[in-house]
Every structure is written in C-alpha cells, then in structure tokens.
Amino acid sequence: MPRAKPASPDGVDPRVVDAVLAVAMALAVAVVIAADLERTGRAVPAAYLFAAGFGVLVLARRRAPRVVLWLTVLGIFAYYTFGFPPIGIALPAIAALYSAAERSHLRSAAIAGVVLTAVAAYARIEEGLPTAYVASYEFLTNVALVAAAIAFGYSVHLRREARSQQERLNALTVLEQELAAENRVNTERMRIARDMHDVVGHGMSVIVLHGNVAAEAIGHDEAAAARAVQRIRDAAATTMRDLRATVKLLRTPGAGADEREAVGLSALPNLCRVARDAGVVAELRMDADPERVDGAVSAAAYRVVQEALTNVIRHADAACVRVRVRMAGDELEVEVADDGRGSVAAQDRDGHGIAGMTERVTLLGGTLSARNGTAGGFVVRARIPARLRT
Incomplete structure (x- = not known):
C-alpha cells in the first residue's frame, strides 16, 4: 500500500x-497572453x-526543483523565440x-535569475527601447521580482531548518x-544496595557467630x-535499629544531626563493642572531632569501619583489631588493621564489601586501599575530604 506524503506544517496536503x-x-500566463498588451496578434x-506547460512544471517543483528551474528558463526563451505576446x-x-x-539550491536560483534578467534587458534594447528606460524601469523591476x-x-x-534543528535539540534534551x-x-539503587549490605551484613555476621556459640x-x-542468645537478641535489635535509621535517611535526604547520629563517627564505639562481644579485641582511637566532619563523610567513615569489622569477624580469624580515626x-583518615591471616580474597569472599x-x-572524592599489613594481618585505610565542596 503506497504511503501518503506528509502534510505541510499548516496541515494541507502538499x-x-x-x-x-x-x-x-x-x-x-494565459490571461497575460490573451491580453496581448503590445498588440502582436500572436495569441x-x-x-x-x-x-x-509552465503550470505542469509547477507540479514537479518539490521533487526536482533545479530541473524545473532550468526547464522553465528554457521554456521562456523558447516562448519568446516564437514571437508570442510578451509575458515578462x-x-x-x-x-x-x-x-x-526554498530547497536550498540558492546558487542555481541566483544564476537563473541573472541569466533571465540579463537576457531580457538585452532583448528589449535590441528591440529598440531606450537603454535608460530599460535600465531604470524594466530591468530594475525584473531584478526586484526575481530577488x-x-x-x-x-x-x-531557513525557517524550516531552524524548526528542524529545534526539534532535534528538543529530542536530544528529552x-x-x-x-x-x-x-x-x-x-x-547502588546507594541503597551499599547501605543494606553494610547494615544487614554486619548484623547477620554477628548473629551467625553467636548462633554457633549457642549451638555448641x-x-x-x-x-x-544464654549469653550468646542474649547477644543475638542485642545484635538483632541493633541491626533493626540501624536498618530503620537507614530507611529513614533514604526517605528524608535532609535529615538533621539527630537522625545522622546513629550512623556516624559518634557511633563507632558501638561497632567496637559488637566486635568485642564477638570475641575480637577491638581498640578504638579517635583523634578527630566529629563537628569538623560533614555528615556524609562521617556516615561513610562509619560504613567503612562497619564493613571492615564485619570482614574481620567473619573471615580474618583475628584476635585483635585496631580502629584509628584521625x-x-x-x-x-580511617584505618582498620587486624592481626588475622590477611589476603583480599579471605577478607572479601562475597566480592561486594x-x-x-x-x-x-x-x-566523596576520597581514596581507599585494602591490603595485607607489613607485619601480617590486613589493613583497610581510607582518606576522605572532611568538608565536601559545594
């Protein structure tokens, strides 16, 4: 089935x-011929x-504008060759x-216009009309109409091109x-995944560890x-509290200091306490004022320590871990160093931590390294700008 041609911008079929x-x-053209203003008697x-013929050529003006243009020029010359009444x-x-x-063939249109006006002026002068008359009236009139x-x-x-460019720009903008x-x-999604991994992963590691202790x-x-079960209950409660705080932060980006307190530098002692309850000697040295650190940086430092301690509890077989923040x-700068067996593979078996x-x-514009310590064990070190640029 043949496709219909698109309508013009005003909705009319071209x-x-x-x-x-x-x-x-x-x-x-027929009316001008019939008028025969110069009384040639050749109508x-x-x-x-x-x-x-001139009318038929108009039908092809969109498909072959240059061909129509030059056929029209030749047709005008042929018309006057036969001596028919002048039609301009x-x-x-x-x-x-x-x-x-209109089809961007500006050069062809200009050349055709020059040829038509020049030949017409020359022909009128050859017919005996005064040069001054031809130059000041007919020639200027023809030039004005052609131009x-x-x-x-x-x-x-140009308007069509501008409209097309604007449409392309709008499409690119969308x-x-x-x-x-x-x-x-x-x-x-990545932020939520990291938060869920940090919160749930840490809590579940502690619960599994004490669950094994209780079973034995x-x-x-x-x-x-009984102590192991109590610690399981405490870990579950802490995990739920952290999970609620995380969800609240996700739902309220502009949360204040009270909401951020549960996830920040001030909460690091709680993390170390959980590690000690899991049987690891955890030492915390805090040489940084939380007030000098942006909330997002404080939360990131907390998550780094949380994940590092989780890996120590789950994989490192460490007896001692040292947490230093300065x-x-x-x-x-945040550093978490343990005296366990080291190796990235052992510390990060799930591949996500x-x-x-x-x-x-x-x-946040910082850097993080995780490698074996020079004296054994494993060291996670992070450096984050304390104040974020706005």
Missing part, C-alpha cells in the same frame, strides 16, 4: 498546494500550450525560482533528561548459651 499553484500559474493556441520573465519563473531557493522570489524561498528554507533520570535511579554451648554450658590536614567501601569513598 499535492493540493502544488495543484492549485499549477492551475494559478497556467491561468495567469495563438500554441502560446497557450506554453502557459499549460518574472511571472512564469517566479514559482521555479522560489522552489529552488523577492529567491529571498522569500530561502527564508522559508533523551538527556531520560539518561540523567536513569543515572539517578541507578545511583540511588547448649547442653554443656547453659550460661554461655584528621590528616583537611582529610579524615571492599568494592562497596571503595565506591562509597570515591563518590
């Missing part, structure tokens, strides 16, 4: 427009065939000149907004089993 223009052109049927040069050529310029047709056509072309929205969603103690040391110039810490620190 074929209808061209048909009307073709009829108008043929009728206008014969053949002259009207030329009028019809602008009237039969105006549609062709406009169409060529107006070309200028109008090219202005339409695409950019969609990509930005998608990036924001992905960033938020039941029937042999009821007091130890200011190093304008940066906050160290990567999550690195992402979290990097987003």
